[in-house]
Amino acid sequence: MPETFPPPEASRPTMIDVARRAGVGLGTVSRVVNGGHGVRDETAQRVRKAIDELGFQRNEVARALRPGKKSSSLALVLGDLTNPFFASIAKASLEVAGQSGFAVVLGSVDEDPEGEKRAIQELVSRQVAGLMIVPDQGDHSFLAGAGVPVVFVDRPATGLDADIVMVDNEGGGRLAAAHLLAQGHRRIAILLAPSYYTTGRRLRGYRRAHREVDATVDESLVIQLPEGNAEAAEKATREVMLRADPPTAIFASTNFLTEGVLRALRELGREPAVVGFDDFRLADMLPTPVTVVASDIAELGRSAARLLLDRASAADRRPPQRIVLPCALIQRGSGERPPDSAGNRKPR
Amino acid sequence: MPETFPPPEASRPTMIDVARRAGVGLGTVSRVVNGGHGVRDETAQRVRKAIDELGFQRNEVARALRPGKKSSSLALVLGDLTNPFFASIAKASLEVAGQSGFAVVLGSVDEDPEGEKRAIQELVSRQVAGLMIVPDQGDHSFLAGAGVPVVFVDRPATGLDADIVMVDNEGGGRLAAAHLLAQGHRRIAILLAPSYYTTGRRLRGYRRAHREVDATVDESLVIQLPEGNAEAAEKATREVMLRADPPTAIFASTNFLTEGVLRALRELGREPAVVGFDDFRLADMLPTPVTVVASDIAELGRSAARLLLDRASAADRRPPQRIVLPCALIQRGSGERPPDSAGNRKPR
DNA sequence: GTAAGTCTTGGAAACGTTACCGTCCAGGAG
DNA sequence: CTCCTGGACGGTAACGTTTCCAAGACTTAC
Incomplete structure (x- = not known):
């Protein structure tokens, strides 16, 4: 032929x-x-x-082989891209990197912390010029000797003092709780995803807001979830709302948790005040539009990429930077319900 | 020591x-x-x-330098990662690639088709083992000589006969329209994002459904939007609903369009039947849960990655494959409203 | 007119890996 | 005892680029 x-x-x-x-x-x-x-x-x-x-x-491969020259790629290691939070970070950092002619290699880590380590080392072996990591728990000191600049995103990691970009978690937590307290709520449940750094800070803000108005925190309303997904939040919400002394307000410390809370409340037909952490698409379209504490997630990704590019190109030897982005309260309705509406059956 | x-x-x-x-x-x-x-x-x-x-x-860089050896990375070129549709594809393909020890390099293309070409060539210069592309319009024949296997995702590209994974757009469009027609709707508006391939196929299905029940399509209800975002859909919906002869049902051919439609309808207080193409998070939580035609987007990404890995590793010389995933109707309420409810003011 | 630069240019050595081609040795066959 | 076979291993040449060094051409200053 x-x-x-x-x-x-x-x-x-x-x-x-x-x-x-x-x-x-x-x-x-x-x-x-x-x-x-x-x-x-x-x-x-x-x-x-x-x-x-x-x-x-x-x-580009041959170019990157030369000593000193790193490849013109950055690595981004994060969890579930399906979470709009991570997707926003990815998109924004991609944009910034692209403008400087850098590509972004993605490493996903839905798995164990061991999987994260493996993914990171794989990326390092590809000679990336830098790493942006949304770290899981677990020690990251193994990165110290890698000779690659690292920027942590959204939360710091133990074992390595690197640049970090994050939001003002404590301030945001305080904002949410203070808003609810200001409406007269005194029984505010807070739902926490397990052992995330961010979660702890948000809780701290929640406690601080209580102290500031001399309110005491009912520790039984500080709810540590076994998992950080909507289902766990749904289950926990059901349970806490069915107690003899249910909260009059709920603070969901994560976008997926907020979703679970809303699901449970719809099912139960109850309407406590609800404030979520992190904005989400369609929040304003729900039967009761959802009040949230929001920050500029895209800026998180942009800053991370910029920081990393600086480190990668110049021999940037400044001490580790720490960028903290502010949070703002977006009032939409669900967070402005008064305490006495909590037990009301939802009119249908 | x-x-x-x-x-x-x-x-x-x-x-x-x-x-x-x-x-x-x-x-x-x-x-x-x-x-x-x-x-x-x-x-x-x-x-x-x-x-x-x-x-x-x-x-890995040195390894990839050797002739014949491509780097163990795949490239994924797509639009806005913030769109859950693209995010799902990215996540799924990342997973599959990762299992085979392949990394995924991302190229974003929110920009012009010229930007897409540039992005693709950048990725090719990085010696990726294969390309997964969600193509914009524009000719892709420049890829023919690149010596890199290509898989198109979600829609084919002109100028290059490569593997492709997509959903049954025509079938889905038909499903949506047939469902509405079966409820007695005869004035069904269809909102189309501009000049996407998928859009044309969905319209084709819409027409076919009409033919199958001997209904005629009012061409003034076939609405080509100037842009594919929620705002354009919102504006168009407002306009069409305020006409003297508004539709009794709306078929939004894209997830973002659906959002725009819902926004406009809420503002107008009108309740025509609504069916969206592609499922989206919280669709079931809206005041009227939204009926959609959905497909397994993640499988789109998985199939693409699998196909590409086959081509990349083996000297897979089979003729271009064509994988078409089915669509299914998910009834939630908005698509089951009868024709005469369309003009009703929403009770508030 | 010569010396000392300056600007351009060509050539070669690396970078870390893989592939190929030998060499060496052991062991079996003749 | 020799020859051959085959497995194990060492060395070296690529891959395509960047960088350095040296050499040529040309200018400037004395």
Whole structure:
């Protein structure tokens, strides 16, 4: 059978091909490709012409092989991309990196902390120029010797003092609780995903808000969930609302938790005040629009990428930076219900 | 001896270091690292010991430099990760690729089709083993000579006959329209994002459903939006509902469009039947839970990754594959409203 | 007119890996 | 005892780029 098809493995032209075609040396081509300093204009023209004609494109892999040169990729390690929170970070950091000609390699870690370590090392072996990590629990000191700059996103990691970008969790927690307390609520349940750093800080803010108005926290309303998903929150909400002394307000410390809370409340037909942490799509479209404490998640990703690019390009030896983004309260209705509406059956 | 401080710029050990430490040749180390065939067991042990002691990890960049060897990364090029549709694809393909030891490099393309081409070429220059592309409009024939396997996701591209994974758009469109027609609706508006391939197919299904029950399509209800976002859909919905002869049902051909439709309807206080294409989070929690035509988006991503891995590893020379996933109707309420409820003011 | 620069340019050495080609040794066959 | 076979291993040449060094061409200053 005749091979009329385009050659299946058309090897792409290299700098050597370009050099031959332009009648110059290899070094000259390289110089032209990298900004063209120290090359006569006329020569540079000839080289560029050859590049166009051959459709040459620099082989980034070979480039990254040279010592010192890291590849022009950043790595982003995070959990479930299906969570809009993570998706926003990914999108924003991708944008910033892209503007500087950097690609982003993704590592997913839904799994164990061991899986995270493996994923990170895989990425390091790909010679990425830097790592953005939304860390799970577990020690990250193994990164110290990797010789790669690291930026932690959303929460710090133990064992490594690196740059970090996060939101003002304590301030946000305080904001949410203070808002509810100001409406007269004194029995405010707080739902916490298990052992996340952020969760602890939000709880701290919640406690501080109580102290500030001399209210005592009923510890039985501080609810540590076994898992950080909507189902766990739904179950916990059901249980706490069916107690003899239910809360008059609920503070869900995570977007997925908020969803679970709302599910349970709809099912029960109860309407305590609800404030969520992190905004989410359609929050304003629900039967009672949901009041949330929100921050600029995209900025989280953008800052992380910017910070990492600085570290990667310049020999940026400043001490680890710490960027904290503010939170704001967005009142939509669910957080403004008065205490006495909590037990009411929802009118249907 | 205690290594108190990891050297700040400890250059990572290479195979040569391992070879020296194990007292073997370079080739032997390589053989051990790649499965260890043709190496005596005792020797392999020694090498493995040295690897552990030094914390050696293969430099993937150098490996990928060798001719024929592509890097163990796949590229994924898609639009806004903030769209749960794209996020699901990304997550699923990431998972599958990860299981085979492949990383995924992301290219975002919110921009022009020219930006897409640039992004793709950037990724190709990184010697990825394959490309998964959710193509924008525009010609993709420039990929033909790249020597890299390509899988298109969600929609085909012009100019290149490659593998493709997509959902049964026409079937889904038909399903949605048929469902509405079966309830007696005869004036069904369809909102279409501009010039997407999928959009055209969904419209085709919509028309087919009409033909099947001998209903005629009022062409003024086939609404081409100037943009594919919620705002455009909201505006269009407002306009069409305020006409003298408004539709009794609306088919929103995209998840974001559905959101816009719902926003407009809430504002207007009107309740025509609504069916959306693609499921979305909280669809069941809205005042009237939203009926949708849904498909397994994650499977879209998984299939794409699997297909690409096959092409990349084996010299898979089968003709281009074409995988079409089915759609299913999920009835939740908004799609089951009868025709005469459309003009009703919403009780408040 | 010569010395000392400056600007351009070509060539070669690396980077860390894999693939190939030998060499060496052991053991079996003749 | 020799020859051959085959497995185990060491060495080296790539892969495509960047960087360094040296050499040539040309300018400037004395």
